[in-house]
Amino acid sequence: MKDLDALISEMRESEPYFSDNGFTAAVMAQIPTTRAVPLWKENAIMLAATAAGSAIAAWQIASAGVGQMLPDVSITMGTTHFAVAALAVYAFVGATMWVARREVI
Amino acid sequence: MAVDEQDLVRRVVESRDRHAFGVLVKLHQSKLRYTLRQLTGWDEALADDLAQETFVRAYQSIRQFRGDAKFFTWLYRIAYNCFLAHHRSRKPEDSADEETLERHGGTRDDSIDLHRDFALALREFPPQQRMALHLHLQREMTHEEIAEMLDCPLGTVKSHIQRGREKLREKLAVWQTGTTP
Numbered sequence: 001m002k003d004l005d006a007l008i009s010e011m012r013e014s015e016p017y018f019s020d021n022g023f024t025a026a027v028m029a030q031i032p033t034t035r036a037v038p039l040w041k042e043n044a045i046m047l048a049a050t051a052a053g054s055a056i057a058a059w060q061i062a063s064a065g066v067g068q069m070l071p072d073v074s075i076t077m078g079t080t081h082f083a084v085a086a087l088a089v090y091a092f093v094g095a096t097m098w099v100a101r102r103e104v105i
Numbered sequence: 106m107a108v109d110e111q112d113l114v115r116r117v118v119e120s121r122d123r124h125a126f127g128v129l130v131k132l133h134q135s136k137l138r139y140t141l142r143q144l145t146g147w148d149e150a151l152a153d154d155l156a157q158e159t160f161v162r163a164y165q166s167i168r169q170f171r172g173d174a175k176f177f178t179w180l181y182r183i184a185y186n187c188f189l190a191h192h193r194s195r196k197p198e199d200s201a202d203e204e205t206l207e208r209h210g211g212t213r214d215d216s217i218d219l220h221r222d223f224a225l226a227l228r229e230f231p232p233q234q235r236m237a238l239h240l241h242l243q244r245e246m247t248h249e250e251i252a253e254m255l256d257c258p259l260g261t262v263k264s265h266i267q268r269g270r271e272k273l274r275e276k277l278a279v280w281q282t283g284t285t286p
Contacts, residue, residue: 004274007219007281008242015243016217018135023153027130027160028123 047094054086108132114176117167126167130160133177137184139220143239144188144232147217147224155191159184182254185236192232219280226276233257234265238273241266 108128116125137159141152162183170179227235233255240246240254248266252259274281 003281004270004277007277011219011223012243012245014219015136015139016220018138020131020134023134023138023157024127024130027134027157028127030157030161031123031126031164033123 043094043098046097047090050093051090110176111172114167114170114172117164118170126164129176133180134160136177137180140181140239140244141184141188143220143224143227143243144185144235145224146228147221151191155184155187158187162187178250178254181240185232185255188236189232222277222280223273226273229272229276230265230269233261234269237262237265238269242270 110129110132113122113125113129116122117129134156138152138156141155141159142149145151145155159180163180166183170176227238230238236255237251240251241248246254248259248262252262255262
């Protein structure tokens, strides 16, 4: 006759191992997807980097006098129009990046 | 290769690393599911649902894990709270008992009979005593550890276990005579 302690000891030693069988996948499907860096921050950094790069490039072009080699631009578009167009391009690129990243997630 | 659990937890806490959390789930799923089967009278479906809920809650609140206890101990506390919430919202236990016994009747597995009968015997106890008995007898946790985990006085835990053992001795008498039921 076994006493309770022997029975419990038998239980501890014979504890069954349950195969995962998709358990972990089911848990992972329920946990929210989060990013190490928030999406808005990542896009803001990308846009800021692009804007900074463009500014440096524009400054280099101006200082090298390359701008004088592009008379068509100054003739057909005023400075304001040119700035608005540049902002529109930035906004379009930013929006495209934002949509593309959302779809990846 | 040995898995560094602390490193996995740190990766989840610091950068919400889903892969690291997946490894933690794989590491602990079997023991946690077993514990919940013990608490639910070996209701496999319910135990697995509660285990999933436990892991999801653990992920959501992992920043509250301070690392002063073992990860699994912390996980047990969440599992107990999930079980308790379910227990408070369920139907009367009598009907659930019959339901569970009937369900097991069709899929009897001799290799787990003792575990299942132990789980059914545990159903006679209130949730806190059930958990205390399981943690002490199966997981070999000390009275102090259990008192801390269940947030109840040490004396209550000791009394739960002492009285529980006496009752279990009666409930599992058929196993102690060596005659398989």
